[in-house]
Amino acid sequence: MNKTHTINISGIIFHIDENAYESLKGYLNTIRSYFKDSDSCEEIMTDIEARIAEIFTGRINNAKQVVLMADVDHMIAIMGNPEVFKNEDGFEPDSNYKETSSTNSAEPNTRKRIFRDGDDKVLGGVCSGIGSYFNFDPIWIRLAFAVSFFFFGSGLLFYIILWLVIPKARTTAEKLEMRGEKVNINTIEKSLKEEMDWIKNRFNKNVNSPNFNANKSRFRNVIASAVDLAAQLIKGFGKVFFKIIGFGLVFFGIxxxxxxxxxxxxxxxxxxxxxxxxxxxxxxxxxxxxxxxxxxxxxxxxxxxxxxxxxxxxxxxxxxxxxxxxxxxxxxxxxxxxxxxxxxxxxxxxxxxxxxxEFKQKSVIKEKFVIPTPTANTLYLNVPEGFDWNGEDDEEYDDEDVHYIHNRWNIFVNNEKGLNFYMPVIDVQRSKTDSFELMVIKSSKGNTKKEAIKRAEAISYSYMVKDSIVILNPKFDVPETEKWRAQRVKIIIKVPLGKSVYFNQKIRPLMYDIDNITNTFDGDMVNHKWTMRAEGLTCNDCGDVNGFKKKASEDDAASADDEENDF
Amino acid sequence: MNIENNKAQMRKGVLEFCILAVLADGDAYPSEIIVRMKDAKLLVVEGTLYPLLTRLKNDGLLSYRWEESTSGPPRKYYKLTPVGEQFLKELKSTWDDLVDAVNKTTKNIKS
Incomplete structure (x- = not known):
């Protein structure tokens, strides 16, 4: 006794015997491959299937409920072979047609294609279609999609894409194509073998064809078959290649x-x-x-x-x-x-x-303080005691329970209070008077000049002078509710002629391109005493000047006087 | 020279003409059309008819309506459109001219 399948043709349910089912599947596939390049393929297939359903309905009754091989043969006799269609209507079959039909008759290996299953759908039938393609219970695919909906809706977007791209199985032929074999090592091996056999057969057929022997230019024919074979192989590899590209696009896209x-x-x-x-x-x-x-x-x-x-x-x-x-x-x-x-x-x-x-207007506020000349004529620049930087280029440091990142945008990150801290920069210039001076230049941008001034005023910065030691806060504050509008603080230490300044190692991250006569880099200026001479800032205890890296000469372009305004 | 192929080529040209002519007698669904065509030995199998009807419909020569059927799915009843009627008239006069001409040139052949 034979197994039976249940199929739906044009909305009518039929029970069909296994052999008859295979035969019907092959028949529909052949017709389909014949019309597949026509715009009205779907319509023609629907019409033909409706007629097939009608023929089958006429052949079954209460006593005989299963469609058998004889019924399919009868139907094919009425409908005719696609071979005959070719002769009787004006359609030009596509070039692959003959190959497809011959392989179909040689081996009942039907091409598997992905479709949306309209008969078993929750939304668009995408999941059941994928389930059919990979021979999976669609419930797992539905579940996977349902879960992925919660990842910011990415699953939903992917679902919509699949809905758009995968065609709905409209005709019975498509519904049959939709159901694939289970994918495992055996089936992959089998399909590979079939593919190889097919290529081999083609090759043999070409070589042994009557034309081949009849034709005098044998050589040309061999070349032609070789080219043909190569084309087939390239086509095969091309398919795999495109699949890999496709997978990559989908994977990285997601x-x-x-x-x-x-x-x-x-x-x-x-x-x-x-x-x-x-x-x-x-x-x-x-x-x-x-x-x-x-x-x-x-x-x-x-x-x-x-x-x-x-x-x-x-x-x-x-x-x-x-x-x-x-x-x-x-x-x-x-x-x-x-x-x-x-x-x-x-x-x-x-x-x-x-x-x-919001960044159109810029306002600058300058505050100047005169520092009493220390007894040793040297000013020591440092950060508050206990403050520690970590790292070198991407400086990070911990300040009790607050964790900071210092980056090149001068934004301080505070895990508890958000982005409220900013880093000032330090420059050293020659004082026009006989005393040390400290200038705090606050600037901000805004939609209007007024707004920018208001923002600049809202910046708070603190420092401390203890005789020869200047403690500079490594951050400045803006009110928590304030927007980020390029608020900046620049501190200019003005050193009178003949007096000196010493940079503590910890002040290094705040130093910004300080001019000196030896063009020494900021990083090499720390832990040294620098004296203001007529030519500029000179190192007292650096030893061999040549031992220091030179700054790029274009850095010198900005003169010391401009720097204040240039800010 | 393949005689079967030649016959098929000849049939191909007049097939559409005949479908239109059958429908000029009244609306019909494909199986009815096929019976008439088979009687005239013009068509052998039904499958051929569907692509032709679809093409004639897409060209605006035919229209169709659905009718419920007692034995199976609803049927498509085809009908000539005014364009189709005009087209048929022109084909008919061309055909008559052609038949005349062919008869005149082939009367020497004894069957």
Missing amino acids: VFLLALLSSIFGNAGLVSISDAGISSIDFKDVLIKFFNTPEQITEAKIAAFLVIGLPVLMFIYKGVKLLFNIKVNNKWLNIATTLLWLFGLGLSIDVLASMSH
Whole structure:
């Protein structure tokens, strides 16, 4: 006794005997491959299937409920072989047609394709389609998607892409193609072997064909078969190659999408891991510090998602197409994504334009203090006692329970209070009077001059002078609610002629391109005593001048006097 | 020279003409069309008809409506459109001219 299958043709359920099922499957596949390049392929297939259903309905009754081989043969006799179609209608069969039909008849190996299963769907039938393709229970795929929906909706986006790219199984032939064999080592080996046999057969057929012997130019024919064989091989490798590319696009696309979505909608940020522990800049805090209103943040997020996210989504879309060898070209989808992307670009320009206004005006506040000349005529610059920097280039340091990162944007990160601390820079210039002077220059930007001044005034900076020691705070503060508008503090130590200054090692991160006659780098100036001479700052105890690295000469361009205003 | 191939080529040209002619007698669904065509030994199998009907419909010569069937899925009943009727008239006069011409040139052949 034979196994029976249950199939749905044009909405009517049939029980069909196993042999008859294989035969029907092969027949429909052959017709399909014959019409597949025609625009009305779907319609023709639907019509033909409706007629097949009608023929089968007429052949079954209460006594005989199963469609048998004889019924399929009867149906094929009525409908005719696709070979005959070729002779009787105007359709030109595509070049692959003969090959496909001959391989189909030689081996009942039907091509497996991915489709969405409209008969077993929750949303779009994507999961059940994938389940059929890989011979998996769709419930697990549904579960995986349901879980991924919670990863910032990335699963939902991926689902929508698959929905768009995978065609729905409309005809019975497609529904049959949808059901694949279980993928395991054996089936892979089997399909490889079949592929190799097929190539071998083709080769033999070409060599042994009557044409070949009849033709006098044998040599040419051998070349032709070799070229043909090579083309087939390249085609085979090409398929594998495109699948790998497709997989790469999908995989990296999803990783990138997750990163993007999590930074836009989640709390991820810049994370730095060092000896001092793990510290992070919360992306949300950066946005709040930078943008004016929550609406602006939302606008910026949407813009970022559209401008960066859409191309990523398109990469995934292309990847899925390559991976499953789906040849669809959705014109409207392309137009819609292009329009959305341009809309995102417009939003970005709008956000950037409104933000650039915020940095239009600049205000500078200068405060000058005269330092009583210390007894030793030397000023020692240092940071508060107990303050310790960690690291060298990307300086980090711990201040009791607060952890900081110092980076080249001079932003201090405080895990508890957010981004509220900023780093001043120190310069040394010649004093025009006979006494040491300390200048604190606070500056900020803003939409209007007034706003910028207000912000500059809100900057608080503290230092302490104890006879010959100047304690400089390594950070300045702005009110917690203040936006980040390029607030800066510059400290200029003015040294009178003949007097000296000493840089403690710990002040190094604050030093910024201090001019001296030997062009010594800031890093090499520390732990030395420097005296202001007529030519400029000169090292007293550096020993051999040549032992020091030279600064690049272009650095000298900025003169000491300009520096105050240039700030 | 393959005689079967030649016959098929000849049939191919007049097939669409005949489908339109059958439908000029009244609306029909593919199986009915096929019966008429088979009687005239024009078509052997039904499968051929579907792509042709679809193409004629897409060209605007035919339209169709759905009708419920007692034995199976709903049926597509095809009908000539005004464009189709006009087209058929032109084909008919071309055909008549052609038949005349062919008869005149081939009357020397004894069957």
